[in-house]
Amino acid sequence: MDDLISIRDLKREDVELILNTADEMEIALRSGKINTEMRGRVLANLFFEPSTRTRFSFETAMLKLGGSVIGFDDPKITSIEKGETLSDTIKTVEKYCDLIVIRHPKEGAPRLAASVSSKPVINAGDGSNQHPTQALLDLYAIKKLKGKIKNLNIALLGDLRHARVMKSLIYCLAMFDANLILISPMGLEIEKEMVQEVKEKFNNEIFQTNDIYAGLRMADVLYVCRLQKERFSDPYEAKKLENAYKVTPDLLKQAKDDLIILHSLPRLGELDRRIDDTKHAKYFDQIQFGVPVRMAIIHQMMR
Amino acid sequence: MRMEEDKLLVRKIKNGSVIDHIKAGNGLKVLDILKITPDNTAVVMLNVQSKRFGKKDIVKIENKELNNFEINKIAILAPNATLNIIKDWKVVDKKKIMMPKIVEGILKCPNSNCITNYEPVKTRFCVEERGLRCWYCERIFRVNEVI
Numbered sequence: 001m002d003d004l005i006s007i008r009d010l011k012r013e014d015v016e017l018i019l020n021t022a023d024e025m026e027i028a029l030r031s032g033k034i035n036t037e038m039r040g041r042v043l044a045n046l047f048f049e050p051s052t053r054t055r056f057s058f059e060t061a062m063l064k065l066g067g068s069v070i071g072f073d074d075p076k077i078t079s080i081e082k083g084e085t086l087s088d089t090i091k092t093v094e095k096y097c098d099l100i101v102i103r104h105p106k107e108g109a110p111r112l113a114a115s116v117s118s119k120p121v122i123n124a125g126d127g128s129n130q131h132p133t134q135a136l137l138d139l140y141a142i143k144k145l146k147g148k149i150k151n152l153n154i155a156l157l158g159d160l161r162h163a164r165v166m167k168s169l170i171y172c173l174a175m176f177d178a179n180l181i182l183i184s185p186m187g188l189e190i191e192k193e194m195v196q197e198v199k200e201k202f203n204n205e206i207f208q209t210n211d212i213y214a215g216l217r218m219a220d221v222l223y224v225c226r227l228q229k230e231r232f233s234d235p236y237e238a239k240k241l242e243n244a245y246k247v248t249p250d251l252l253k254q255a256k257d258d259l260i261i262l263h264s265l266p267r268l269g270e271l272d273r274r275i276d277d278t279k280h281a282k283y284f285d286q287i288q289f290g291v292p293v294r295m296a297i298i299h300q301m302m303r
Numbered sequence: 304m305r306m307e308e309d310k311l312l313v314r315k316i317k318n319g320s321v322i323d324h325i326k327a328g329n330g331l332k333v334l335d336i337l338k339i340t341p342d343n344t345a346v347v348m349l350n351v352q353s354k355r356f357g358k359k360d361i362v363k364i365e366n367k368e369l370n371n372f373e374i375n376k377i378a379i380l381a382p383n384a385t386l387n388i389i390k391d392w393k394v395v396d397k398k399k400i401m402m403p404k405i406v407e408g409i410l411k412c413p414n415s416n417c418i419t420n421y422e423p424v425k426t427r428f429c430v431e432e433r434g435l436r437c438w439y440c441e442r443i444f445r446v447n448e449v450i
């Protein structure tokens with residue numbers, strides 16, 4: 001693997017390799033074994049958009065592998081504010097580091113970065129397009145928490161039109177033969193093209209609905225994402241949809257007993273805080289998988 | 304082509320290009336791509352009866368040879384069209400215009416949030432069954448959306 005830009009670029013074997021490596025990393029982390037394979041290597045975290053979890057977990061992953069981290073999470077303090085092009089920024093930064101992690105509000109920016117960089121590039125989220133490392137960690141989380149992925153009924157709920165993680169996730173869940181249930185309020189459905197593409201490519205079941213009750217009843221996993229307000233060109237449109245979906249204790253009465261709930265976080269109002277203490281809530285457990293999975297990704301890319 | 308010519312409303316041309324077998328309805332768009340200058344005389348024939356295709360459009364331009372850029376652009380809009388090069392009233396070359404697998408630097412990405420609309424970079428689209436996919440933002444577009 002030279003770069004990790006989109007789940008579309010990955011074959012099933014690539015994903016399996018990352019998941020298996022993540023397993024080894026997690027075991028080693030738990031045993032307290034010190035890993036120094038990245039000693040002397042530098043990872044550059046280029047965050048053109050804010051992030052907490054993704055940025056910190058890449059940083060922790062690199063430090064746990066014995067490497068170092070440089071970067072920014074506020075492009076205002078760099079030459080970018082002076083109008084430097086992305087290509088020029090990348091051609092500069094690559095001279096200081098061995099691996100580049102980039103998050104950018106414009107779709108396709110990581111692909112562009114990879115095309116001008118001689119160092120490997122990892123996409124940490126580009127606009128509404130892709131967020132492959134989050135999807136890989138979610139896949140890993142589901143596998144860990146449920147023991148498998150194949151034939152699970154996995155419901156994705158929320159702003160499927162704008163959430164980049166959902167686009168990466170649908171693709172890799174289908175790749176591993178999950179049954180997909182896509183639930184979104186009217187107007188926030190995932191693009192038809194994406195559903196067609198996944199159906200044709202992986203030949204699996206996809207059930208789409210605007211009715212949260214109908215979608216939830218059969219689910220083994222409920223994956224929720226927030227309304228992606230920042231992707232709306234009209235803030236008023238976003239405002240109208242603010243309370244369009246919400247997971248409440250009442251709703252969960254309809255759910256399977258062993259349903260687990262995941263969320264890419266941060267959350268707005270779509271997860272009622274009263275469900276945090278239920279056995280279904282796994283979104284804070286999910287976070288812990290970020291480090292081993294990103295360690296595995298770094299390990300595979302730097303081989 | 305020759306047989307139809309007799310029945311056509313339009314005379315033959317001495318030198319230039321004839322783009323034949325354009326899907327009916329796309330003739331004017333093909334003409335638009337060709338950026339006709341005052342030196343070229345051009346004519347578009349719409350809904351010409353064709354044995355093989357039912358109805359088709361034809362574009363004839365006098366005193367113009369198409370460059371690769373123009374041919375590639377036409378290929379996206381009118382796959383399966385044929386290009387006849389005319390010299391001294393005769394067809395001296397006949398090319399089938401093939402849809403390329405990758406289209407580079409010709410089209411603009413219609414996604415306003417695509418990096419190619421902000422950085423000095425050549426656009427690139429991969430031709431897939433359902434349309435053209437931007438190599439950068441990964442969105443898929445129908446041909447009439449990008450031209």
Ligand SMILES: [Zn+2]
Pocket residue numbers: 108412413414417418419437438439440441442
């Ligand atoms: Zn694009």
